Amino acid sequence: MGTPVNIIVGSHVWAEDSEVAWVDGEVKEIHGRDATIITTTGKTIVADISSMYPKDTEAPPAGVDDMTKLAYLHEPGVLHNLACRFALNEIYTYTGNILIAVNPFQRLPHLYEIHMMEQYKGTAFGELSPHLFAVADTCYRAMINEQGSQSILVSGESGAGKTETTKMLMRYLAFMGGRSGTEGRTVEQQVLESNPVLEAFGNAKTVKNNNSSRFGKFVEIQFDNNWKISGAAIRTYLLERSRVCQVSDPERNYHCFYMLCAAPAEDINRYKLGDPRTFHYLNQSSCYEVANVDDAREYLETRNAMDVVGISQEEQDAIFRVVSAILHLGNIDFIKGDEVDSSKLKDDKSFYHLQTAAELLMCDKKALEDSLCKRVIVTPDGNITKPLDPDSATLSRDALAKTVYSRLFDWIVDKINSSIGQDPNSSSLIGVLDIYGFESFKINSFEQLCINLTNEKLQQHFNQHVFKMEQEEYTKDEINWSYVEFVDNQDVLDLIEKKPGGIIALLDEACMFPKSTHETFAQKMYQTYKGHKRFKKPKLARTDFTVNHYAGDVTYEADHFLDKNKDYVVAEHQALLNASTCSFVANLFPPLPEETSKQSKFSSIGTRFKQQLQALMETLSTTEPHYIRCVKPNTVLKPGIFENVNVLNQLRCGGVLEAIRISCAGYPTKRTFDEFLDRFGLLAPDILDGSDEKSACIAICDRMGLKGYQIGKSKVFLRAGQMAELDARRTKILADSARCIQRQIRTHLTRKEFIAVRRAAIHLQKLWRGQLARKMYEQIRKEAASIRIQKHLRAHTARKSYIKFQAVSIVIQTGLRAMAARNDHRNRKRTKAANIIQTNWRRFEAVSEYKHQRKATLTLQCLWRAKVARRELRKLRMAARETGALKAAKDMLEKRVEELTWRLDFEKHLRIRLEEETERIEKDSKLQKNALLTLKV
Numbered sequence: 001m002g003t004p005v006n007i008i009v010g011s012h013v014w015a016e017d018s019e020v021a022w023v024d025g026e027v028k029e030i031h032g033r034d035a036t037i038i039t040t041t042g043k044t045i046v047a048d049i050s051s052m053y054p055k056d057t058e059a060p061p062a063g064v065d066d067m068t069k070l071a072y073l074h075e076p077g078v079l080h081n082l083a084c085r086f087a088l089n090e091i092y093t094y095t096g097n098i099l100i101a102v103n104p105f106q107r108l109p110h111l112y113e114i115h116m117m118e119q120y121k122g123t124a125f126g127e128l129s130p131h132l133f134a135v136a137d138t139c140y141r142a143m144i145n146e147q148g149s150q151s152i153l154v155s156g157e158s159g160a161g162k163t164e165t166t167k168m169l170m171r172y173l174a175f176m177g178g179r180s181g182t183e184g185r186t187v188e189q190q191v192l193e194s195n196p197v198l199e200a201f202g203n204a205k206t207v208k209n210n211n212s213s214r215f216g217k218f219v220e221i222q223f224d225n226n227w228k229i230s231g232a233a234i235r236t237y238l239l240e241r242s243r244v245c246q247v248s249d250p251e252r253n254y255h256c257f258y259m260l261c262a263a264p265a266e267d268i269n270r271y272k273l274g275d276p277r278t279f280h281y282l283n284q285s286s287c288y289e290v291a292n293v294d295d296a297r298e299y300l301e302t303r304n305a306m307d308v309v310g311i312s313q314e315e316q317d318a319i320f321r322v323v324s325a326i327l328h329l330g331n332i333d334f335i336k337g338d339e340v341d342s343s344k345l346k347d348d349k350s351f352y353h354l355q356t357a358a359e360l361l362m363c364d365k366k367a368l369e370d371s372l373c374k375r376v377i378v379t380p381d382g383n384i385t386k387p388l389d390p391d392s393a394t395l396s397r398d399a400l401a402k403t404v405y406s407r408l409f410d411w412i413v414d415k416i417n418s419s420i421g422q423d424p425n426s427s428s429l430i431g432v433l434d435i436y437g438f439e440s441f442k443i444n445s446f447e448q449l450c451i452n453l454t455n456e457k458l459q460q461h462f463n464q465h466v467f468k469m470e471q472e473e474y475t476k477d478e479i480n481w482s483y484v485e486f487v488d489n490q491d492v493l494d495l496i497e498k499k500p501g502g503i504i505a506l507l508d509e510a511c512m513f514p515k516s517t518h519e520t521f522a523q524k525m526y527q528t529y530k531g532h533k534r535f536k537k538p539k540l541a542r543t544d545f546t547v548n549h550y551a552g553d554v555t556y557e558a559d560h561f562l563d564k565n566k567d568y569v570v571a572e573h574q575a576l577l578n579a580s581t582c583s584f585v586a587n588l589f590p591p592l593p594e595e596t597s598k599q600s601k602f603s604s605i606g607t608r609f610k611q612q613l614q615a616l617m618e619t620l621s622t623t624e625p626h627y628i629r630c631v632k633p634n635t636v637l638k639p640g641i642f643e644n645v646n647v648l649n650q651l652r653c654g655g656v657l658e659a660i661r662i663s664c665a666g667y668p669t670k671r672t673f674d675e676f677l678d679r680f681g682l683l684a685p686d687i688l689d690g691s692d693e694k695s696a697c698i699a700i701c702d703r704m705g706l707k708g709y710q711i712g713k714s715k716v717f718l719r720a721g722q723m724a725e726l727d728a729r730r731t732k733i734l735a736d737s738a739r740c741i742q743r744q745i746r747t748h749l750t751r752k753e754f755i756a757v758r759r760a761a762i763h764l765q766k767l768w769r770g771q772l773a774r775k776m777y778e779q780i781r782k783e784a785a786s787i788r789i790q791k792h793l794r795a796h797t798a799r800k801s802y803i804k805f806q807a808v809s810i811v812i813q814t815g816l817r818a819m820a821a822r823n824d825h826r827n828r829k830r831t832k833a834a835n836i837i838q839t840n841w842r843r844f845e846a847v848s849e850y851k852h853q854r855k856a857t858l859t860l861q862c863l864w865r866a867k868v869a870r871r872e873l874r875k876l877r878m879a880a881r882e883t884g885a886l887k888a889a890k891d892m893l894e895k896r897v898e899e900l901t902w903r904l905d906f907e908k909h910l911r912i913r914l915e916e917e918t919e920r921i922e923k924d925s926k927l928q929k930n931a932l933l934t935l936k937v
């Protein structure tokens with residue numbers, strides 16, 4: 001960041017730190033809020049220009065719609081305003097009556113819809129946001145109210161949007177002046193449809209613009225007594241002829257060539273065309289297509305538009321025949337002929353193209369070849385035919401192509417004019433001028449000189465108009481303005497077009513003098529304009545010269561000036577095409593009037609253009625001009641990019657800043673008494689009480705020590721810088737007051753804020769604590785819940801494992817108990833078995849014992865009883881012997897014997913059973929023994 005500089009007014013006047021130390025300089029570059037300024041003393045200052053941007057209160061962030069509303073009217077302010085608006089897609093801005101249109105490089109259909117036209121219809125200028133419809137409407141209203149012709153001058157550099165703007169203007173005028181419900185083709189329709197036709201033949205893709213108009217255009221729309229469109233005339237200027245034969249990469253030739261090559265197959269065959277890459281006039285550049293443009297569709301649309309503007313099918317056919325003939329002409333190549341410095345067709349291909357071109361032009365092919373390879377020189381002794389070398393033949397071929405094309409273009413324009421028709425009884429007209437802007441390239445030639453001459457002329461017209469309007473305001477307010485200086489560019493115009501002595505006049509002279517070369521022409525210029533303040537000879541230049549135009553220095557290369565200025569049709573070409581059996585072609589080359597052909601073949605393009613310009617200026621001078629300055633925001637043709645330096649340059653070249661400068665040269669700041677007091681009353685509040693507005697204003701100015709200001713009937717007129725001076729004082733007072741107010745307010749605000757903050761903090765704390773408690777409670781709940789969950793989980797797990805263990809142990813216990821039971825059972829069984837065995841054994845022993853005892857007892861008893869019985873018997877016998885006693889004794893004894901016999905049988909039977917039982921027990925014990933043995937095993 002460099003020295004802070006406050007720009008006070010104007011595009012070139014600066015002051016440091018609001019001091020009255022003026023610095024003259026120019027803004028070279030702007031980066032954000034820094035500007036590089038080259039002062040007139042050559043010093044470079046990088047300045048902080050933020051203070052120059054409009055104050056917030058005065059300029060809304062979206063910018064102001066009229067630059068004159070800016071408190072500071074200077075380059076950075078204007079630029080900043082445009083940039084702010086552009087960023088919001090507000091592409092239109094006024095500077096007083098001038099409309100600045102920044103090309104958006106994107107379709108903004110909402111801006112041009114029919115309802116927008118309805119809105120602007122009859123609305124006062126400035127009431128709605130800036131728009132080209134407002135300009136067109138003002139123009140239309142002015143024509144009706146003032147009964148006078150109007151013109152709209154659209155200018156800007158290539159690609160700035162002039163043609164689009166012109167088309168929109170024409171659409172609006174057609175909307176206002178159209179006849180509703182008219183049958184058939186209306187004039188306004190034809191006027192509108194003339195655009196695509198002219199664009200097809202006069203527009204081409206250039207580096208700067210994909211649809212660049214290579215000619216200037218003035219459309220005169222005539223209105224009848226009912227203010228309806230009754231006729232129109234289109235005047236075109238300086239079509240770029242050289243493009244027909246010479247195209248540089250990445251540009252294209254005229255659109256019509258590519259359209260024709262993309263035409264339906266039937267047309268392609270008819271015109272013997274093909275791929276554009278096969279034609280020399282098209283393949284010098286590798287660019288054949290334009291983004292978003294379909295040449296085939298454009299061809300059909302152009303044909304359609306041709307129908308609308310009244311070009312018949314036969315004429316259309318002839319037009320496209322000529323266009324294709326030009327392409328074929330371009331493919332004719334020459335090589336050295338048999339004679340010295342002669343030429344002939346290079347090969348069969350060249351012959352084919354010559355033949356095709358001749359067929360399409362309907363002329364004799366031999367005559368065509370001769371007209372290209374030979375030249376007839378008229379001498380007092382008769383005509384001499386001179387052969388041309390291959391280079392000259394090629395030049396002759398290109399000259400023919402260029403002439404045919406430019407005649408074709410002129411024919412189309414004339415045809416459109418005659419078909420739309422002129423209204424001789426028209427009461428007023430509105431002219432729309434779409435003309436090339438100021439051009440300054442690395443290499444500038446004759447075309448640039450003509451274009452820049454046009455712009456100088458228009459600039460003069462513009463300056464005069466702006467100046468006039470300014471003066472009108474001074475006169476209206478009855479102020480003395482005699483010393484307002486007006487910077488005129490008449491000297492540049494004189495340098496170029498004055499007759500005799502101007503550059504064009506010198507060029508014409510040089511063209512008529514056969515031995516002239518571009519060097520002799522340049523030398524002549526150097527001599528003639530030595531010391532001219534608008535003409536310079538660059539160091540070491542042989543043919544270059546620099547003209548100091550209003551928009552800056554342009555260095556021209558005089559090398560091709562002579563050729564480019566010569567506008568004559570080679571007699572052989574004229575004769576050849578005039579003799580064509582196609583009436584269309586023959587009409588393009590009507591026979592020259594006798595005296596013209598005798599006088600001189602030379603006609604100067606420069607002079608003709610000058611005359612055309614003169615006629616245009618005369619027409620313009622009879623109209624009330626309205627200006628639209630188109631601005632190209634960037635060189636990459638993309639939306640949303642705003643290149644400051646580029647735009648600044650265009651504003652300078654377009655005269656916008658010049659208009660501001662003119663305004664600054666007088667009294668750039670005008671404020672009504674009311675506004676003035678409103679703004680500056682605070683500089684002297686005591687004056688305001690009691691005195692009238694005018695004297696209060698005078699008193700304020702005097703108290704502030706202003707010199708040179710003027711007081712009009714209703715306004716205060718301030719000189720450059722005075723507004724800023726007053727503003728600086730006002731700012732100081734405002735700043736002091738503001739500081740005081742700020743102090744109080746800040747204290748109040750800070751206290752209020754503190755209380756609010758404290759309350760808020762307490763509230764916050766409360767909420768926060770609540771929040772914390774809630775959180776903690778939540779935490780505790782969660783913990784309790786988790787413990788319970790753990791408990792249950794553990795219980796569950798324990799239960800599960802217990803049940804598992806229980807099941808296992810029961811199984812084990814069951815197993816063990818079963819085993820024990822089985823053991824016990826086995827023991828019991830064993831014991832039982834043993835018991836049984838023992839029992840049986842004991843029984844056996846007892847039985848055996850018993851049996852033995854019983855047997856013994858029985859035996860004993862038997863023995864005893866036998867002994868007793870025998871003793872008895874002996875007693876009884878002794879008694880029997882005694883008789884009776886004896887007999888009873890005998891019976892008793894017999895009974896006793898019977899009983900004993902029975903007992904003996906029973907005993908016998910018992911003993912047999914016992915023996916059987918014993919036998920069985922013995923068997924059982926044997927079995928048991930065996931069983932025990934098995935168990936043991």
Ligand SMILES: Nc1ncnc2c1ncn2[C@@H]1O[C@H](COP(=O)(O)OP(=O)(O)OP(=O)(O)O)[C@@H](O)[C@H]1O
Pocket residue numbers: 103104105106107108156157158159160161162163164165209210211212213214435436437630
């Ligand atoms: N108002 C607009 N809205 C949208 N696009 C626009 C507008 N104006 C211009 N353009 C775009 O910018 C391109 C160039 O505009 P235009 O052809 O009007 O420029 P020009 O100034 O006439 O250029 P030249 O002098 O080369 O003919 C257009 O093809 C279009 O794409």
